């Protein structure tokens with residue numbers, strides 16, 4: 199598999215009270231086109247910082263060293279399910295465009311949804327902005343997207359406001375908006391952490407289905423090794439800003455090389471008796 203993006207020796211420090219605090223230390227990894235990569239680690243290990251760095255969303259004032267290189271060819275490759283997608287004007291060293299080339303799903307859908315705009319309009323705006331379609335066609339596509347994320351009654355759902363939806367439904371809308379322009383890469387940053395266990399499993403199943411249908415590459419950020427294992431081809435383990443292990447999901451689960459990965463597995467087994475490799479899980 200060809201790399202969609204290559205992270206080399208990436209370090210990020212934040213300035214806090216006049217002091218620089220390291221968040222990532224010399225991370226190097228490739229994200230292969232079409233793979234589902236999970237990034238796991240405990241709170242504060244640097245997972246979100248890595249996701250934000252990849253998306254070009256790091257806070258101002260973050261001090262960054264190292265490189266993130268994108269494969270222009272992989273980003274520009276024609277998209278199977280959105281033929282109207284505009285080609286990206288990206289060379290090997292430019293950050294791709296958020297919304298068009300990268301879809302980002304945050305932990306709290308309310309942070310990415312406008313509370314005073316109907317959800318159909320919010321999705322249609324993403325479509326119109328990035329795919330340059332008319333309002334009419336953008337709304338038609340927004341409705342199709344609401345159907346694809348299985349929001350009940352997509353016709354009336356177009357006109358609902360975020361506060362009229364449950365947490366899981368809001369996350370479905372946020373996912374619809376994130377994939378609206380047919381991005382090559384979907385980043386889900388703790389996208390299920392605020393949801394209860396059943397809804398969490400449904401959202402994981404939804405992400406799995408959409409990624410497969412659209413041939414997207416997925417970076418799935420989670421502190422939960424079991425959730426990561428249910429979705430990912432490979433798992434990267436971060437600790438204190440360092441990449442301590444990266445391997446195929448089977449290898450990480452069955453033959454972890456690092457004591458910390460063993461501890462994460464033991465902690466999961468101790469807390470929760472569910473099987474770690476539940477192939478398909480809930481319906482999407």
Ligand SMILES: Nc1ncnc2c1ncn2[C@@H]1O[C@H](COP(=O)(O)OP(=O)(O)OP(=O)(O)O)[C@@H](O)[C@H]1O
Pocket residue numbers: 212213214219220221239240241242243244245246247248257421
């Ligand atoms: N904007 C910021 N300003 C200052 N420090 C920050 C900022 N964002 C993150 N940090 C610090 O950087 C380190 C890594 O944080 P990050 O959010 O990337 O970890 P995480 O693994 O995603 O944690 P969580 O699972 O709790 O979200 C932490 O010490 C955190 O306090």
